[in-house]
Structure formats: structure tokens, C-alpha cells
Amino acid sequence: MRAAVLRLGSMLGWEPRDIIAFTEGLTNCSWRRCGCDEFEVVLEEYLAMGLAIQGKVARRRLRAQSAISAKREERDDAYAG
Numbered sequence: 900m901r902a903a904v905l906r907l908g909s910m911l912g913w914e915p916r917d918i919i920a921f922t923e924g925l926t927n928c929s930w931r932r933c934g935c936d937e938f939e940v941v942l943e944e945y946l947a948m949g950l951a952i953q954g955k956v957a958r959r960r961l962r963a964q965s966a967i968s969a970k971r972e973e974r975d976d977a978y979a980g
Contacts, residue, residue, distance in 0.1 A: 901938060904922060
């Protein structure tokens, strides 16, 4: 599990020292003493972060689509008017 924590943390763009600091801060346990329970907490936090990022991306996409639709409506109204 230690390798999974390091691999997934690196996918977030974090350096090993940052992943270790995050793990220690989240679990209140030194990296060397972390076991499956602590690493599971970290992996669950990664999942929560990923879901939050996906939600934010989806909201931004909707806002962008709404803005495009509004501009099209304005353009169509201008041509019709």
C-alpha cells in the first residue's frame, strides 16, 4: 500500500517528501510506522480529492456551456431584431 500511496501522490504532481508529509499530517503517524490502516486513510483522502476535482471540472464545464449558449442567444436576437 505504501507504493500505491506514493504512486497516486505522484499522479497529483507531488514529490515523495510532500506525499510523506501529507500522509504523516493526515494520519498523525510517522511514515515508517504507517501500516495498512493509515495508508487506507490516505487512499480514501485521495479518492475524496479526486471526486472534488471532478465535481469542480463538471461545474466549470456547465458554466462555460451556459456562457456559450447565452452568447448564441444574444447573437441570434441581434440578427432577428
